[in-house]
Amino acid sequence: MAELQEQTSNDQLLLQQLQNNDAAAFDTLYDKYWKLVYSAAYKRLNDENYAKDITQDIFLQLWQRRHQLTITHLPAYLYTAVRNNVLKWMEKTQRITPVPELLEQTANEGADAALLRKEFMIKYENLINTLTASQQQIFRMRYQQELSTAEIAEKLNISRKTVQNQLGKSMNNLRELLGSLFFVYQLHLYVS
Amino acid sequence: MDKIDILELLKKHKEGTASKEEVEFLHAYYDLFDAKEDVLAAMDPADITALKQSIRAGIDAQIAATEPAVVRSINTRYKWLAAASVLLLFSIATFVFISRKPANETASVKNEPTVSPVVNDIAPGTNQAVLTLADGTVIALDDKANGVISEQQGAVVKKAADGHVLYASNEKAAAVINTISTPNGGQYRLTLADGTNVWLNAASSITFPTAFTSATREVKITGEAYFEVAKDKQHPFKVISENQVIEVLGTHFNVNTYNDEPAEKTTLLEGSVKVSRNSTSNKETATKILVPGQQSLLHRSKASIRVQSADTEEAVAWKNGYFKFDRVDIQTIMRQVARWYNVEIEYRGGISDDVFVGKIARSENVSGVLRILALSKIKTAVEGRKIIVINQ
Numbered sequence: 001m002a003e004l005q006e007q008t009s010n011d012q013l014l015l016q017q018l019q020n021n022d023a024a025a026f027d028t029l030y031d032k033y034w035k036l037v038y039s040a041a042y043k044r045l046n047d048e049n050y051a052k053d054i055t056q057d058i059f060l061q062l063w064q065r066r067h068q069l070t071i072t073h074l075p076a077y078l079y080t081a082v083r084n085n086v087l088k089w090m091e092k093t094q095r096i097t098p099v100p101e102l103l104e105q106t107a108n109e110g111a112d113a114a115l116l117r118k119e120f121m122i123k124y125e126n127l128i129n130t131l132t133a134s135q136q137q138i139f140r141m142r143y144q145q146e147l148s149t150a151e152i153a154e155k156l157n158i159s160r161k162t163v164q165n166q167l168g169k170s171m172n173n174l175r176e177l178l179g180s181l182f183f184v185y186q187l188h189l190y191v192s
Numbered sequence: 193m194d195k196i197d198i199l200e201l202l203k204k205h206k207e208g209t210a211s212k213e214e215v216e217f218l219h220a221y222y223d224l225f226d227a228k229e230d231v232l233a234a235m236d237p238a239d240i241t242a243l244k245q246s247i248r249a250g251i252d253a254q255i256a257a258t259e260p261a262v263v264r265s266i267n268t269r270y271k272w273l274a275a276a277s278v279l280l281l282f283s284i285a286t287f288v289f290i291s292r293k294p295a296n297e298t299a300s301v302k303n304e305p306t307v308s309p310v311v312n313d314i315a316p317g318t319n320q321a322v323l324t325l326a327d328g329t330v331i332a333l334d335d336k337a338n339g340v341i342s343e344q345q346g347a348v349v350k351k352a353a354d355g356h357v358l359y360a361s362n363e364k365a366a367a368v369i370n371t372i373s374t375p376n377g378g379q380y381r382l383t384l385a386d387g388t389n390v391w392l393n394a395a396s397s398i399t400f401p402t403a404f405t406s407a408t409r410e411v412k413i414t415g416e417a418y419f420e421v422a423k424d425k426q427h428p429f430k431v432i433s434e435n436q437v438i439e440v441l442g443t444h445f446n447v448n449t450y451n452d453e454p455a456e457k458t459t460l461l462e463g464s465v466k467v468s469r470n471s472t473s474n475k476e477t478a479t480k481i482l483v484p485g486q487q488s489l490l491h492r493s494k495a496s497i498r499v500q501s502a503d504t505e506e507a508v509a510w511k512n513g514y515f516k517f518d519r520v521d522i523q524t525i526m527r528q529v530a531r532w533y534n535v536e537i538e539y540r541g542g543i544s545d546d547v548f549v550g551k552i553a554r555s556e557n558v559s560g561v562l563r564i565l566a567l568s569k570i571k572t573a574v575e576g577r578k579i580i581v582i583n584q
Contacts, residue, residue, distance in 0.1 A: 030251075034244055039232055043225045047486075048500040052243075056250040063255060083222055091202040095483070099198070099221065106227035113227030116220075123220035127213045 011074040018066045026063055033078060034059070040082045045089060046097070054085045138166045234496055312574055314558040317394055317532045319355060321380035326368035326402075333357060333372070333380060344368050347385060347402035356381040361403035373397035374415075377534035379510075384411070387422035388429065391511045394531040395450070416448045418511045421463075432470060436490050436497075439466040445482075446507045452527055455489040458482065459507035467497055513554050515561065519547045522570065522581060525561075533558045534577065541583040544570065 017025035037058055042051035058081045062069070071077045090096050097105070106113045128136065141147045141155070142163075153160040201218055204210040210218070232240055323331040323341070331341060335355040342349045346365030350358045357372065359382070372392065374380050380392045386404050396415025409429045421429045423442030431438040433449040436456050443463025449456045458467050460482040467488045468479040480488050480497045487502030509516035510528075517525055522544050526537045532554060550564050558579070562572045571582040 030248060031244075034247060035232055035240075038243070038247065039230050040226075042231045043228045044222065046499060048498065050501065052247050052250065055247050056254065059247075059251050060254050063251070064258070083219070086222065087202055087205060087218065091199065091206050094199060096198050096202075097225070102221075102224055106224060116224050116227050120220040120224050123213070123217045127217045130211060130213045 015066075015069075015071055015074065018063070021066075026059075029062070029074070030059055033074070036075070037078055037082055040079070041086055044086045044097075045095070050089055050093070054082065054089065057085060058082065135166060138163055234494075236494075312576075314533045314535060314574065314577065316554055316556060316558070317377035317379060317534070319380055320378040321372050321374045321392065323349070323357070324371040324373070326370065344370075344402055349402070352383075356383065358383045359385040359402055361385040365403035365405075367401035367403045367405045369399060370402055371397055371399045375534070376531050384409075384422075386424060386427075386429075389420040391418040393417065393510050394534075413447060413449065415450055416446070416510070418444075418446045418508055420444050435470050435492055437468050437470045439468075440464070446504075446511070448507075450527070450531075455491045457487055457489055457507070459487040459502050459504055460484050461504050461508065469495075469497070509551070510554065514551055515554060516551045517548050519549060521545060521547055522565075525565075526579070526581065529558065529561055529579065533579075536578040538578055538580045539583065540580055543581075544583050546570075 011029075014025045014029050018029070034055060038051050038055045041054040042048070045051055045054075058078065061081070069077075103117065106117070128139070138152055138156070141152045142149070147155070149160050149163045152163045156163070198218075198221065201210060201214055204214060205218055235243075319335045321333045323333055325331070325342060325344060329342075333341075333351075336351070338351050340348060340350050341357070345368055347359060347361040347368070349370075350360065352358045357380070359370075365385075372380060372382055374392050374394055374396050376395050378394055382390050382392070382398075384390065384400055384404075385402060386409055388409075390398055390411075392398060393416035396413065396417055398411055398413050398417060400411040404427060407427065409424070409427050410432060411430070412432045414433065417431075419429075419431065419440075421440050421442050421444075425442075429440045429442075431440070431447055433447065433456060434451075435449070436458070438445070438447065438458055440463065443465060444461040445463075445465055446459045446461070447457070448459075458465065462484055464484075465482050466479060467482060467490065469490065478495065478497045480499050482488055482499065485501055485504060486499055487507065489498045489500070491498075503516075503518050506516045506518050510532075515525075515528060515532075525548060529535065530537050535558065546568070548565075548568060552560055552564060558574070562574070562579070565572055565581075571584065573580045573582065
């Protein structure tokens, strides 16, 4: 803990020097943190050039906006900066790692990975819970119990068209997402 | 399938219309990647240093563009920044050269004190190759169109009107193995029995069956080749080289597997390909799937395959009749020169680590390429079939 505080106060000193246009402080910060930024970007984008571009942008911003930025904890600032940039790149390049593939890639990576997966499942559940009760019911029957729309219609005593409309229209984007997440969800049910 | 929907969420996120749950879900998705292996952990320390410096050079160049004064102080401590600014000069010089009319070239060269005089010149490569049949018969191939070359068990080998070689087989054809190889200073185009078009660069070869009768269509290559694979989902197409296997359905891509290049490079222009290491001993090899515009790099000494976005035009420039260089070192340029002009390269006075940008027709004599280097202050001399690069 003491070490951590020392680290932070060290960064604060360097950031102060940065505000005084000290290029040497910038060198030190770059040497210390470039790997963290690059690795984080690379993990998400799987592309050297994109990861390099993002790393450049973030440190460029750190220098150019040195008089405006108030940073209390540099690693946290960098984490958010990388995340914003990565999500922007993903949107811009339309290239993402699909969820099932990502879960497969991280399947054997130990306790940290398990924790991240658990957190992911919680957020996923929360997202489903934003659906209305009837939407959820139809969704769960369709994707978790694997019932056909005809079977659902029969059970709920509504028309098949209504079931299809509910699935298709009101769930909109979410439906597809959950469709491919289905096996993940099952996995979650088995472990919890 | 869910690709579309994550993208949908990303769009909402960008526009600021995502709900709290959607944002949190995206963030959890983002965090999940943290479980992946750190790419730097598997990298050579030398490569890490190079990467660190290359990113830093980019930052400093951008700072320089906006705050010249500040960067000068940083400049002095980073030697390689000088190289970055020189690079800009090189690109101007090179493109100035390219835009010149050939008629003026000789005159302007004479007036240019920095240009080393080219005493003897060397002609570029031509369309030439050697075809080796299954029985060992060797047939020389050149530009001339001359109809049917050979018939082997139901497979016919013809020369098309433009001089390229065309294989055709009937249903009863039995597959026999043929090899077409190009020498230094040669290139060749052929069409395989399935309709796949192949362009072979200099000092390269392709070994293939005269008819595709098995479940997969397999060819072996050395050197560099560009493929336009005929679509046939029932019969995947495999390109096997010394260190890698590329699996495709129907697509356009370039494979560079020269032994003197640092890595086997596969560049995808259309469709999709799967690249894996060609290894029988180690089953747990990395596999990468490329999307158009990406390039995979497979280093002989490293287990992993790296993927980066690529200048596809540069990768297939050779096939379109050009050398194209985008920030490459002198050795990379000279390796291509050696293969196309069939010359030896010697370096005197050490090897410059400057990088070059430029484009030049492969139909030029070697003096054309050397003149570009001269404009970038690289002196060369030609002795017989040897080019000497002099670093001062």
